[in-house]
Amino acid sequence: MKKLIFCIGVLFILSGCNENCDDTACFTPPPPFNFEFIDADTGENLxxxxxxxxxxxxxxxQADNSERFISEDDYNVLNIGDIGWETESVNYLIEVGERISFSLLVDAERRNEDCCSFTRINSTEIQDSEFEHAENSDLIRILVEVPNEELL
Structure with missing residues (x-):
């Protein structure tokens, strides 16, 4: 009888160790990648x-040559928001007109800890373009050398 009570007690304690996330609403979407294309000399948004x-x-x-959904918003910023909804490594070719072309490489890991899901960006690389991160923002400014004549 003591063994039975001990086993029931151990099972009760162990079942209490499992996280019950039914009452927890904790979801963080992946961060978007926001690009502003600016004149390298004047700082003006192109x-x-x-x-x-x-x-x-x-x-x-670049993995399957598929076009990605993007948006250019009222702030004149390119927003790429489809990276990191799952664990993935992406290689996107971003082209604007005939003169601007660069690659965005991202290693994203979708995690679930303490009943919350979120994305951890392990690495981000921008190839073939000068850029800077805007202060106190997630905005990436792509610096474009604009010739005196029209860019495109």
Missing amino acids: FTSGTLEEDDISVTN
């Missing part, structure tokens, strides 16, 4: 100035 237009942008997944 969409705001009319040098670039939204139709000039293409983002291609």
Whole structure:
């Protein structure tokens, strides 16, 4: 009888160790990648100035040559928000017109800890373009050398 009570007690304690996430609503979406294309000399946004237009942008997944959904918003910033919804390594080719072309490589890991899901960005690399991170922001500024004549 003592063994039975001991076994029931151990089972009760062990079942209390399992996390029950039914009452927890904790979800963090992956961070978006926001790009601003600016004139390297003047600092002017190239969409705001009319040098670039939204139709000039293409983002291609190099793994399967598929076009990615992107948006250029009212702030004239390219937003790529489809990275990191799952554990993945991405290699995107970003082209704007005929003169701007660079690669975005991201290693993202989707995690679930303490009943919360989130994305850990293990590494980010931008190839073939000068860029800078905006202060106190997740904005990446792509620096473009604009010739005196029109860019495109």
